[in-house]
Amino acid sequence: MDSEWVIDAQGLEKSYGSGASRFDALKGVSVQIAPGETVAIVGKSGSGKSTLMHLLALLDEPDKGTLQVAGNDAKSLSKRAVNELRNKEFGFVFQQFFLTPNVSVLENVILPLKIAGMGGKERRRRGMEVLEQLELADKAGNKATTLSGGQKQRVVIGRALVNEPRVIFADEPTGNLDTATGAVVEDILFELNRSQGITLVIVTHDEELAARCDRQIYIRDGLIVSNNKPAHHTGAHALTTAGGAA
Amino acid sequence: MRTKDLVATAISNTFRSKLRTTLTVLAIFVGAFTLTLTNAVGAGVSQYVDAQVGALGSPDVFIITQADDQSAAGDGPVEYDPNSSATVASQQGPPGTTTKALTAADLAAIADTNGIKSVDPIRAVQPDYIEYGSGAQYEFSINATSAVTTADLTAGAQLDGTAAQAQLVLPDTFVTPLGFASADDAVGASVSIGITDILGEKHTVDATVVGVSLESLLASGAGANDALIVELSDAQSGGIETAVTSYGVAVAHFDTALTADEITALKADLATEGYDASTIEDQLGAVQTVINGIVGVLNAFAVIALIAAAFGIINTLLMSVQERTREIGLMKAMGLGGGKVYTLFSLEAIVIGFLGSAIGAGVAIGLGSALSAVLSQGLLSGLPGLNILLFEPVSVAFVIALVMLIAFLSGTLPAQRAAKQNPIESLRYE
Numbered sequence: 001m002d003s004e005w006v007i008d009a010q011g012l013e014k015s016y017g018s019g020a021s022r023f024d025a026l027k028g029v030s031v032q033i034a035p036g037e038t039v040a041i042v043g044k045s046g047s048g049k050s051t052l053m054h055l056l057a058l059l060d061e062p063d064k065g066t067l068q069v070a071g072n073d074a075k076s077l078s079k080r081a082v083n084e085l086r087n088k089e090f091g092f093v094f095q096q097f098f099l100t101p102n103v104s105v106l107e108n109v110i111l112p113l114k115i116a117g118m119g120g121k122e123r124r125r126r127g128m129e130v131l132e133q134l135e136l137a138d139k140a141g142n143k144a145t146t147l148s149g150g151q152k153q154r155v156v157i158g159r160a161l162v163n164e165p166r167v168i169f170a171d172e173p174t175g176n177l178d179t180a181t182g183a184v185v186e187d188i189l190f191e192l193n194r195s196q197g198i199t200l201v202i203v204t205h206d207e208e209l210a211a212r213c214d215r216q217i218y219i220r221d222g223l224i225v226s227n228n229k230p231a232h233h234t235g236a237h238a239l240t241t242a243g244g245a246a
Numbered sequence: 247m248r249t250k251d252l253v254a255t256a257i258s259n260t261f262r263s264k265l266r267t268t269l270t271v272l273a274i275f276v277g278a279f280t281l282t283l284t285n286a287v288g289a290g291v292s293q294y295v296d297a298q299v300g301a302l303g304s305p306d307v308f309i310i311t312q313a314d315d316q317s318a319a320g321d322g323p324v325e326y327d328p329n330s331s332a333t334v335a336s337q338q339g340p341p342g343t344t345t346k347a348l349t350a351a352d353l354a355a356i357a358d359t360n361g362i363k364s365v366d367p368i369r370a371v372q373p374d375y376i377e378y379g380s381g382a383q384y385e386f387s388i389n390a391t392s393a394v395t396t397a398d399l400t401a402g403a404q405l406d407g408t409a410a411q412a413q414l415v416l417p418d419t420f421v422t423p424l425g426f427a428s429a430d431d432a433v434g435a436s437v438s439i440g441i442t443d444i445l446g447e448k449h450t451v452d453a454t455v456v457g458v459s460l461e462s463l464l465a466s467g468a469g470a471n472d473a474l475i476v477e478l479s480d481a482q483s484g485g486i487e488t489a490v491t492s493y494g495v496a497v498a499h500f501d502t503a504l505t506a507d508e509i510t511a512l513k514a515d516l517a518t519e520g521y522d523a524s525t526i527e528d529q530l531g532a533v534q535t536v537i538n539g540i541v542g543v544l545n546a547f548a549v550i551a552l553i554a555a556a557f558g559i560i561n562t563l564l565m566s567v568q569e570r571t572r573e574i575g576l577m578k579a580m581g582l583g584g585g586k587v588y589t590l591f592s593l594e595a596i597v598i599g600f601l602g603s604a605i606g607a608g609v610a611i612g613l614g615s616a617l618s619a620v621l622s623q624g625l626l627s628g629l630p631g632l633n634i635l636l637f638e639p640v641s642v643a644f645v646i647a648l649v650m651l652i653a654f655l656s657g658t659l660p661a662q663r664a665a666k667q668n669p670i671e672s673l674r675y676e
Contacts, residue, residue, distance in 0.1 A: 059579055060670050080583065087581025094673060098576045102262055114255075115582045117248050 004070060005166055007033040007056055011065035014051050025051040027222040028065070035166065038193050038200040040210035043219040050171060052219065053203045057090055057169045058082050087116050091160030091198075093189075095172035097152045099144040106131065106140040109158040116163065123162075130158045134188065150181030157188055167199040168192070174209060186212065247586050256593035260601075263566065267598060270555070270562045274602025274649060275609075277552035281645050282610035283635065284548055288541035290618070290636035295534055297398040297460075297631055308498040308523040309391070310356060310365070310516065312348055347492030348521075355519060361500050361512045367493035371478040374440045374448075376468075378424040383440065386420075388478070391497060392469030398631055401429035402457030405471040412477055414439075414453040415469035417461050418630070429458040443484030451477050460631040498523070552649060555602070556656040559595055563660035567591065567667075574664050575672020584665040591661035592654055599653025603646040611637050 014026040025048045033039055033056070043049040054060040055067065058074055067074040069085065077085070091112075099108050106127050113123035131137045134154045139147060144155060153173065160168050170189065174182030186209060192198050202213060210216045218226040247255075260267055348356075348367065357365045368390045375383035397404060397415045405413050416424075416432055426432040438450045453474050470478070500512060509525065516523040567574070574587060614635040621634055 054670050057579075060668075083581040083583050085581075086579065092576075092579055094576075096572075098572050098673070100573060103258070111577070112580045114251050115247050115577060115580055115586075117251075120251075 005035045008068040012062045013064035036197045038213040040213035040216045041203045042210045047219045048222040049203050049219050089166045091165035091168040093160050093170040093173045095175040101145045112163045130162045153185050169201045171203045260597045270558045271602040273555035273558040275606040277555045278603040278606030279610045281548035282607045284544035285641045286635040286637050290633045294632045306502045310496045311522045313520045313522050363499045365498045368495045369479045378437045381425045387467040388470045389467035397459035399457045402433035412453040412474035413456045413471040415457040445484045449481040559656035567660045567664045571672045575669040578669040588661045588665035591664045592657045595653045595657025599650040603649035
C-alpha cells in the first residue's frame, strides 16, 4: 500500500444557499486520512458530517480551504481526472442502496467497471469474484429487487469493492438494516480493511459502529469538536489536527 | 463508458417503464405511419405521371403547332393565303379541332431558330384495322407522336427510330383479342395493318411487334417507328404526291443543355415567328403542381403529428430523469462524466424515435402494399400501371432518420437536465 496516498484537507468551508437562507455546513475543518486506517465521522444530522464526506470524496468542491489527494491539489485536477479518480480509487456505500431495479445483481455490481470502460468479459469475471467473496454468487442472476435488505447492502459493498479501490466512503452503511444484518455488514467492511488494507471513511451517528474504527472525528455545527487519536493503535496515524477556531 | 455499453444501457433503460415507453412509441408510430404513407402516395402518383410523361415524349422536345390566328373573336375573317392557309385535322385539343398546317417552309423556319436542333413533322396515318394471322380484325389507331416517345412497356423493347424494319408497340389490351397467349408471346410476331388510301383502295402493311405497352392516360393508340409510318403514309396517299405537304404538328428537339429560362426564351422566339411551342412539362405541369400540393399538405399533417409526439418524448424523458435522479447521481459519483450522461439520455430518445418510426414505417408498408394491391384490382383498375402507394427504400429511410432526429432534438432538454445534475443533490436523502 502506497504510504503517500493520503487525503489531506485544510480549513474546509462550505455553505449552501445565500442571504437569509444561507447555511454554513462546514466552518473550517482540517482532516488527514492515512492509507489503511478506519475513520468514523460522527455527528447528529445537520452537523455537516455528510458534507465533509462529500468534500473528502471529491463529490463536491469546498468554498474555502484546500484538499490534497495523494499530493495533488484537487482544484488543479480536471473534471475528467476527478471522475477517473473517483471511479478508480474510491468506492461508495450509502444508507440507501441505490441499486438499479430490474437489472441483475451482477449488472449492479459491475456498474463502476462499465463506467470505467472495461470489456464485458473481464468485468463479469471481476464481478463474479467479488460476489463470491461476499457469498452472493448464487444470486448473481437475480433481480436486485428480489433481495433482502442485508443482501442488498452486500451487493452495494460489492459494487464499492469491484474496482479495487483504495478508499471506501460509507454514509450510514447500517442505517437501514436491523442490528444483526448491520453487524454482518460491519464485519465485512472491517474485514476488507484488515485483509486488503482498504481505507474506510464511515459517516455515522451510531456510537457502536464508530467505536470499532481506529479514529473518531466528532463534528458539530460544522466544526470538529473532538478527534480521538487511536488509543491502542500503532500510533502511525496521528495525523489529524483539529481545525477551525471555535 | 464504452459506446457499446452506452447504447446497450440506453436500450435497456428504454424498456424499464414499458407502459410509458409504449405510449410514447405509439404517438411517434402515428406520425411515422402517416408520413410513410403520404410519401408513398406522392412517390406512387409521381411515378405514374412520369410514366405518362414518358408516353408523351422526351423532356427535350417541343410540340409545335401554328399559332391560331383565328381565335380572336370580332376581328373578322382572315384573308386566304395559298401558302399557309391549309388546315389539317389535329390530335391536339378537343375532337374536331383543326389547326393551321405547318408547311415545309414553316419547318425550315423552325429549324433555323437558334437553339432548335432538329424538327420532324408528325404524319398522321389512319389505319383501319389490325390482324394477326387469319384471326379477327380489330379497329386500330396509331399515336402519331409515338416515334419520339417512350412507351410504358410491359414486355419487349422500345421502338427503334433508325431501323429499316417496320416496328410496332402494341397496347396490351390488344394482346388477348389478337390471339396471343401473353405479352411476351406477342413480341416478335408479325401483324398486318389494313389501311385505305385516298382513292378508296385497301392495302395491308406488315409490321413486327417489338413491344407491348400499358395504356396511357395521355397518349392512346399503338406506337409505330418512322419506317412503319412512312410505309403507312405511302399506302395512304395512294401514290399521289400532294402539291403542298402540310402537317398538323411537328416535333422539335432542342438542346438538352438549355436552362429553364433559356427554354422560356426559346418559346418566346418561336411565338414571335407565329408558332406555338410547348414542352411536355408545360402540358403536365399543372397536374404535377396539384399532386405535389396535395402530398405537401398530407405531409404537413404527418409532421404536425410528429411534433405532438416530440412533446411526448420530452415528457417521457423528463419523467424518466426525475425518476432516476438517484441513479444518475450514483453514476456520476462513480465517475461517469456529464457528457456521457447526456449521451445516455439522448440515445434513449433516439431509441424511442427509432422504435416508433421503424414500427410505423413497417406497418405502413405492410398495410399499404396490401391496400395498393386491392385498389389496383378494384377502384383503380382503370389506370393500369398505377401503384397508388410506392414505398421507396430511400424515402422510408429518410422518414426513419427524420423521426430519429426529431427524437434526438426532443431529448436534448431532458438529457441536459440529467447531465447538469449535481451528484450530491441527487443522493441526498432526508
